[in-house]
Amino acid sequence: MxxxxxxxxxxxxxxxxxxxxxxxxxxxxxxxxxxxxxxxxxxxxxxxxxxxxxxxxxxxxxxxxxxxxxxxxxxISSGDDLHPIQQAFLDKGAVQCGFCAPGFILSTKALLDENPRPDLDEIKKSLDGHLCRCGGYLKIFDAIEDAAKKLRNE
Amino acid sequence: MPLKNYEMNKNNKKEFLDPVGKSVPRIDGRGLVTGQTKYVFDLKLSGMLVGKMLRSPHPHAKIISIDTKKAEKLPGVKAIITAKDTHGVKFGSNEFFFPQTADQQALEGDKVRYIGDELGAVAAVDEETADKALKLIDVKYEILPAVFDAVEAMKPGAPLIHEARNNIALILPTNFGNVERALKESDYVREDTFYLPSAAHTCMEPHVCVGQFEEFSDKVTLHVSTQAPFKIRETLAKCLKMDLNNVRVIKLAVGGGFGGKLEMLPMDFAACLLSKKAGGFPVKICYSRKEEFCFSRRKHPMIYKLKSGVKKDGTLMAISGEVIADGGGYCSYGPTVLAAAMMRIFMVYKITNFRVAGYRVYTNNPISGAIRGFGGVQSGFAIESHMDLLAQGIGMDPVEFRLKNITGPNMTVTNKMVITSNGLRECIEKATEACDWKNKHGKQKKIKRGLGIGIAADVMGSKMYKSHESAGSILKIEEDGSIHFLTGAADTGQGSNTALSQIAAQELGVSYGRIKITSADTAITPFDTGSFASRVTFISGNATKLAAADAKRQILEIIATEKNIPIESLDIKAEEIVNTSDNSVLMNFDQAVELCYSFNYGSQIIGRGSYNPKTTPVDFRTGEGNVSASYGFEAQIAKVEVNTDTGEVKVLKMWDAHDIGKAINPQSVKGQIEGSLFMGIGYTLWENLKFEEGRVVNANFANYRLPRSVSTCPVESILIETNDPQGPFGAKGMGEAALLPTAAAIANAVYDAVGVRIKELPITPEKILTALKNKNNKE
The missing domain is CATH 3.10.20.30 (Beta-grasp domain)
Structure with a gap:
């Protein structure tokens, strides 16, 4: 087993x-x-x-x-509460069809756990292995910046 | 503090009042970010079998025999089907107006016409067994000569792909005004040829379906990842020779469509027929990424040969030429694509002398079909590059040239399209202002930077598909005042479920939080033509607005009786029933619904609405036709930097000014603009589905390069609200338009930066370096 x-x-x-x-x-x-x-x-x-x-x-x-x-x-969410990254993806309109979203959200978690204050270039590089065909990435960057702020309690 | 998605229920009244125009959270958001949402990709039914398609390895061959005996004996194989199990029905996606384009059978029995053509299918207990079974099927072919180039395929003597005089499946010959005279009267005439490659949709969720046949009721149910459940039902019923009410098509969440999931594929038919033959066990067929690239649908490769003339003052005198589209083995959405590739120009430019002949040609390449923009992306590049070249020829600023020739509001254009609201002028003005065109265009050559513009127009639906293109909506007001909204419109990720719910809540005068939505199930939800041609917000939105108005009328009629107040004096505003004669509040919405259901009235509140725009298809004898009830417009500007050592083009920023009528949900609108625009950048710089002898040679994400996070640039979206007279709350659709002018905007910006003109997409570093070398040699 x-x-x-x-x-x-x-x-x-x-x-x-x-x-x-x-x-x-x-x-x-x-x-x-x-x-x-x-x-x-x-x-x-x-x-x-x-x-x-x-x-x-x-x-x-x-x-x-x-x-x-x-x-x-x-x-990654606890009970009824979404993880701040999930919430940020919703708030910033980062999700369209949603098929790629779980992958993006988990990579974001790995990024923010290691680097709580990534700049835009670091965000882009960390997501280079992910494809999104609907949304064009920009709103995902917004969501990550927003989630990072919330996780830092700013 | 933004509201949490799960807090969207009927008790959250105030936050979601008057939702139209607000970026409310997506109605389906929570499921999407938690991974709970189910796609057909995730679907598992009890006893489910795995289905696989039997495909031709040859681009063109006669089928001599198919022997399935060995495969049938393989343990674990539950069903095998070939053409002899079918009714041999031919189908096509535009067959209502173009019956000759019904040229494909669900399983071919006599002949195969491209590599991948379907001639059978297998259902087995697992994937390994199904793959083994396919190898055991013995197909004998007689190889036929094949043709892969559209121009070659048009010539006399080319191998004939269908039983016809030649391989030209469709001709759209247009001839408006007097082109010869107008060219003679022009001060400047030029000819250009543009080449557009194929491209793939690359939805993240591949094509996938589960078919199940119910022996006891003689019904079939197909779960399918689709943009158009009712279109699939229609074709499936036709091919299976069943009544529409015996064919149930269910859509779950869809992982992207982009035009690729608009029609029945042989796999959908096969899953149902395999299930029948296997005794009713459900059969799932799921494309691999390779199958997705090779055997779904693809963008039409096109050639535009244009010859046009202008006056010195910039007046566009005439456009002439021809358009040749490589259609592959079957017609698919060929008529719509060809019409869109040619007729869009009339929405954008005032042109009275126009003579362009369009040809859609059969080849032994994979089937070309619908993909976001239909043919508009190809024409966007050709026409908008050509316009810049014409302006350049008379020494006129490209923006000034466009402003002189564009269409305006309230005009019937040369091919009888009726334009009502039109914000194109404002789009151009706002976009050029935002990028500081006056001071930056033509003035950054030293640092190899440039600005380029492209403009475009889009339809809100298209009357190319059948005698109507209606949409229906039903709003059930439940006893507790919560609302169940049924729509046949297919949300494929663009957010239409959210936008339609906003429209329903706004019209009914209640909170958006009251609404739960079911979309779409052909056995439950009303008919909807499908999610394509940017039609859902406009057409399904109007149907939804009517359904909400109907529900509201039913409620107010009961209140009018109960309170003895004329119904004309009653309204529902912000969840309250108001007597408008003295602005007094009579009761709240919950109390009103309770009253409707109460002993005295016992009346269920079920609002219904159906909407069908008064439009006409493009007449292929003349090119005339008002295909849409409204038109959307946009101007796009690209700022690029060209590395003259490596040939690399870097897009630094894009501006997109967009006449969207009214933004129902501004955040969703911007999301659509950005997604569409990046798809446009991909097609401009990298995407190119390549073929050798009819075989796709770059069928994976490593060799077919999509835009990725590192290749993005900032986008500034400017929303122009023109309040369309027919749109719901003034809204227009806008999903397609933002990639139509992108390639030309970038190509025009490259010219501005380094003075070379690329007329063939994608704009690769090799092409830039070659062009720079040729330019230097000339100088």
Whole structure:
């Protein structure tokens, strides 16, 4: 059995070994908030956090992250309260179709946890691996700046 | 403190009163940022099988035989279908007005016409088994000569792709005024040829569907990622030979559409038929990213050959020439695309002498279809580059040239389009003011910077699809005063569910927080033509406004009886029932609804509205037709910097001044402008779906470059509100327009910066360097 710690819950899973983390999340556990738009590490939609770092779940073997802290989009809000990053994405109109949003939100969390005061260039670089076709990114930058402020209690 | 999304309920009255014109939170926002929202991509039904399409590896071949025996014996295979399982019905997306364009079968049985053409499908217990089964199907082909170039395909003797005299599927020959005379009377005449490549929609959610056949009721249900559930229902019913009420199409959240999810694909048909053959188990078919690039739909590659004349004073005298569009193997939305590629110019420029012949040509390339802007993006680049060249030829400022020739409000133009509100002049003036055109244009050559302008117009719907393009809305006022809003309009991410709910709340006089929405399910929600041609805010918005007015009338009739006050003196304002004769408040909205449902009246409040603009399709014999009830306008300016060592073009800033009638939700409007504009920048600088012998050679995100976060630039959106007389609260649609002039604005800015003119997209560093070299050699 493989023990995966996802959103602070332990799952005991009988894995064959070749399953990607993305497959485990979506197909086995039904955590479909994690998306994929390419399945070959080019779009960023499958991003999750492993020990706080943003990684692509489509090219990560589930067995390789046994005992790590895995956080998906389902795990970052607490109760009824949205995470400030989620709230900022809504307030700033950063979400259109929403398919890429979970990936962007988790990468933003990894960025702001490490760098609470990123400048625009740092924001842009940190999101380079993510594709959004609807919105053109600018409102996502606004949302991240807004979330950063709120997280710094400014 | 902004409101949290989940606080949107009927108790939050004040915050969401009079919502039109306010950037209220998206009605579906919370689900989107928490990952809870379900897309068809996420859908899992009990007993669900995996479906896969059997595709032709050849661009052009006769099908001699298909042997499925081996595949059928493979354990885990539940159903296999080929053309012999179908009714052999031909369909096309514009077949109502253009019956000859119904040229595709759900599964081809005699011939394949492009690499990927569908000739069968398999349903199995898992993906691996389905893939194995496909390999076991033995198809014998007789290879036919193929043609991949539209110009070659038009020539006599080219391999014939369909049974016809030649490969020209559609001709739109226009001839207005007297072009010969006008060119003779011109002071300056020039000819230019522009080349436009193909491009991909690249929706983040791929094409995906789940079909399920119910044996006991003989009904079929298709969950599908679509922009037009009712359009899919129509084609599906036709191909399956079923009544419309036996075909249920359900849309969930949609991960982008951009014109690519506007029609039934063979996969939708196959999922339903496979389910029937497999005994009713649901069948899911989901495209991989590679399939998405290779086998969905793509932008029409086009060639524009233009010859036009102007007077010294800048009067645009005549435009002539031809447009050739590579349509690929089937017609799809060809008629609409060709019409949009040619007729948009009449919305923008006052031109009386116009003779352009348009050809949509069959080739053995993948199928060209609708993509944001239809043909408007291609024409935007060609026409707006050409206009700059004409202005340059007479030494006139490009902005002054445009101001002299543009259309204005309340005019019927040469091809009988009726323009009502028109803020184009103000768009140009505001955009040029914002970028300081007077002091900056032509004056930054030393630092290799330049400004360029492009202008465009857009429709609010298009009467190309069938005899009507109506939309319907239903507003159910529940017993507790909460509201359930049913619409067939398909929100694909643009935020139409939010905008339509704002319109409903505004018209009814209640809080936006009262509304919950269902969109769209053909068995539940009223008919809607679909989300395309920037039509939803305008057409579905009008239907919704009528439904809300109907619900309001029903409530006020009961209050009029109860209080013995003439209904003309009653209104609902800010959640209160008001006697307008003395401005007294009679009761609040909840009390009014309670009264309606009470013993004495027992009346359910169900408001209904349907709206169908009075428009006409483009007549392909003349080019005449008022396809839209209103037109939207915009001016866009690009500021670029060109690196003459590397050839790289950097867009530093874009300005977009946009006549949107009235912004129902300003934040959403700006989001649409930015998203559309960046799609335009992508097509201008990088995007190019490439083919070799009919095969896509860059079918992934590594080799098909999309705009990314690091390649963005600031965008200044200027909203011009002209209050359209027919729009709901004066609003127009605007989803497509912002990418129409982008390529030309950038190309014109490149010319301003370094004096080279690129007439073929994308504007790559190689093309810039070659052009600079040629320019230096000449000098």
């Amino acid at each position: 493989t023990k995966l710690k996802i959103n602070n819950r332990i799952y005991d899973l009988a894995l064959k070994g070749h399953e990607t983390l993305l497959e485990v999340l979506r197909d086995i556990l039904g955590l479909t908030g994690t998306k994929t738009a390419c399945d070959e590490a080019e779009c960023g939609a499958c991003t999750v956090l492993i020990n706080g770092k943003a990684i692509l779940s489509c090219i990560t073997l589930a067995m390789d992250v046994e005992n790590d802290d895995i956080t998906t989009i389902e795990g």
